[in-house]
Amino acid sequence: MSEVISQQTLSQLVDQWISQGKRVAGPTRVKPDVLLYEFLTAADQLLLNGFIRPANTIKELIFPRTEKLYGYRLEGKQIELYDVEPPATEQIVVGARPCDAAAFPTLDYVFNWDYKDPFYRRLRDLTTIVTLACRDHDEHCFCTSVKLAPDDEGGSDAMLFDLGDGNYEVRCLTDKGKALFAGATQSSDKVGKAGPGPEPSIDLDKVKQFLDTNFESPQWQSLSLRCVGCGACAYTCPTCHCFDIVDEGNAAGGARVRNWDACQFSMFTMHASGHNPRSDKSQRQRQRIMHKFQIYPDKFGEILCTGCGNCTRNCPVSLGVKPVLEAIQEIATTETIETK
């Protein structure tokens, strides 16, 4: 037995949430050739099918690209700090991909170890995530290689399965999810099924082994050679979470703000002295891969990658995680053969 919802009821539900003043986001076409997760003003903007995944991620709902940490007012020698009004609006994402949602249980670790990040937690609590199990994948998808699946439930409060007949099976996974769909679904004997997902192509153990023993490998140079050094991969990654803290304001007052930052920028680690521990883009590319597949797993036990493939899709030179891992795997294999 399952619970199903028709496309029509789902749309009504979305409109209802919007009219209740909730912020509802989902995949939508902002231009003929640009598909992004955006806040919706009406259910008919929501697109669930006919594409692999949006070019951005839902990370932004919980870890905004720019966020005020607090404000300050200056008057003569007097300074007053004040908290920025915390967001109180409930947020709902509809039609997120499981590879978007799966990032949050992983990100919970870094935002909550020792010092708890109140901004992340607040938005995390306010957000309900309804994912849609993937039926299709493209050549950049590799969720199955990082131990996820097209219907991975991590981070989802509810998951939809397209039944192909204008109906969706709804699986409520948390209380938040249940509350959202309470009374809106009907019992049915139809059970949804996700697509098979991409064939796993990366042996993570092999990759980890390479990373553990090849910090100083000349291969990093060739692996990063075509990288142009932008932040498109990091900013469209569901799990990249590095940030910068800057002041925005003038002599009278302003705010301290945190903005997304990316390890691929040379300024990221530049010391005041002018020394830069990662002055080379090979060092920066290494940091990105190490952080995801060695440092984070060693520290928190989770891989910092959901295999969504956004980094490669958005990369101006089609680099990103998957091609690098595949190359590492190939190098690792060749080297093993050679040493034998």
Place this chain on the structure above:
Amino acid sequence: MSDNNEFEPKIIAYVCNWCTYLGADLAGTNRLEYPTNVRIIRLPCTGRIDFNLIVKAFEMGADTVLVSGCHPGDCHYTSGNYHARRRWMLFRGLLDTMGIDMERIHFTWISAAEGAKFQKVITEITEKTKQLGPYEAYRKVCKVS
């Protein structure tokens, strides 16, 4: 509308040290009154007037920006104003495409002897800006979300 409520525009004037600034000075010594809406920022030469400064002025709440320097041929540094002129020509095209109100950006040549012209220009663009009203559109851009 009472005088108190009348819109008083903020006008930023980037002027060169050698001509327009002295022109403004002359207006002062000759007691030629001009509106107090203008805030004069002195730079060495119009060639130094980085277009970022124009954007910055709008960011900081200017309703109109004036850039003014030496007449062609009079540049203290020989050619600063010629270079500036070229850049403005290109810059105007860009701002126009971005939908920035071109009636809020003015360029003039005012020499050290033209105190009266300075007075006239400032009076005119102040009046003009009063008609246009506050530059709400750019303030909307700069309202940090």
Place this chain on the structure above:
Amino acid sequence: MTNIYKPDLMEVLQVKQHTPDVKSVRIKFQDEARAREFDFHVGQFGIFSAFGYGESTFNICSSSNWKDYIEFCFRKTGMVTEALWRIEEGDTIGFRGPYGNSYPMKEWEGKNLIFIGGGIAMPPIRCAIWYALENREKYGNITIVYGARTVDDLVFQDELDEWATRERVTVIRTVDPGGETPDWTGKVGFVPTVVEESNIPMDNTAALVIGPPIMIKYTLPILAKAGIADEDIYTSLENRMKCGVGKCGRCNVGPVYVCKEGPVFNMEQLKTLPNDM
């Protein structure tokens, strides 16, 4: 929920200029309750802010025994430090911390101590020196080797003078060749050479070496040769940081987050880290 990014407001009690581009600042909590509960260990760092400009990370260079105020020291090099350069007595700045680990002052008890610093690295050593002097009976001989490019670049000169008058304390000052003045009475030469030539007894000794990477690189073999074990040689790393609390992702050296697992490391630990510095 506590806003971990919001600093405490601090009143500036004193600003002291040491060199043409180095100042130290003494600050105290505006909030008295915070002042009472505040505690730290020497070696920890804080994040200091000039509102309107941003935050910068410095070691807390005062001793943890000084309860009425804390001090930090900085060189004018960027936007934030230029803003801090302009502050005066009575101004307000921001401080959050203390962050990171600290010097193992407890473990060092019963040992001779050798402090080796170069340039702007004196402040993070100074807190440990004062702490040791304030618990004088717990530590053996103290040797301080401090070098800078020129005589003008030596910071805390008055305190160096004072330390030199204390019992069982040796202070060796040096400047790089060419940096001396006609009346300079200290040594002339680079720190590693001076350490080597000074015949400092190094038995039962713990060393704290902070300075430019090149200075550390050439000093370490000398200490090793004198028989100081890797686990007794300490340094403090100063990577670029933004959050200070292990989130912003830039201060790591390989797997180690300097802001949380550092900034204090001994050589044994550093040798396990990849060359990411």
Place this chain on the structure above:
Amino acid sequence: MLNQLHETCRKLLEDGTVQVVIGYGQSSPDTPAYPIFVTRPEDVQQLVWNNQCFGNLTTYLTRKEVRAMGKPAIVVKGCDEKTLVVLEKESQIDRSQIVVIGMACSAVGNPPLAKCQACEVHMPRFADATIGQVENPASETDGRYADLEAFLQKTPADRMAYWMNELDRCVKCYACRQVCPLCYCETCIVDKNRPQRIDTSPTLKGNYAWHITRAFHLAARCVGCDECTRACPAGIDLRLLNLSVAKAAETDFGFRAGMDPEVEPVVGSYSEQDKEGFIR
């Protein structure tokens, strides 16, 4: 054509004329080709040439890692080749130290990119080796600024509204800057903070300041390769901004960046006769 490319490159590598060939590789058909760096003659088979070869590879000529590889040969389309003219004019490259392999190109993309619709350099003009012939190249049109002109039909208020909507999506990943072969500054002005001219935050304010700056720093330099637009993950049509400055340069000075190596660049020179109708 591909054979000829392979042979040319093999020869260049074999006889040591160059140490590296910067060209296009591809993982599977009909996916965007990406830059590859071929250093061994036996690897020239990896080079591809087809309508997926979007990138402007000249962006690598000024990068230290690539420079360290030795003398390069570079595969260019007619449009990319214009960049070389500007780079040389700005003393960023020594043309005699680069072997340019020009590819005849009717258009890239399917459907062809906007820039290809009004392309007049299907055949590279200054290459050391030119490969292929364009059959029935679209005849040169005056449509270079067609999209911009259509856009300018909107009222200024509508244009403002359009950009507010577009630039709201900018996340400041700087892909536009990083792919640009003419954004070669050691330290970009947004990365300088004394003073902080441009807000680094990806707010509308910071984004406006950034995109005005980016477009204007390319004034009369941008050759219209449109890599910035292609690279933008938010799909912002940066091309319109570049075109507006290019159009001003052409209208006012008869100048088109990268077209004629003999002409003095517009920015950096001046004429006493420049028109100044807008100056009082």
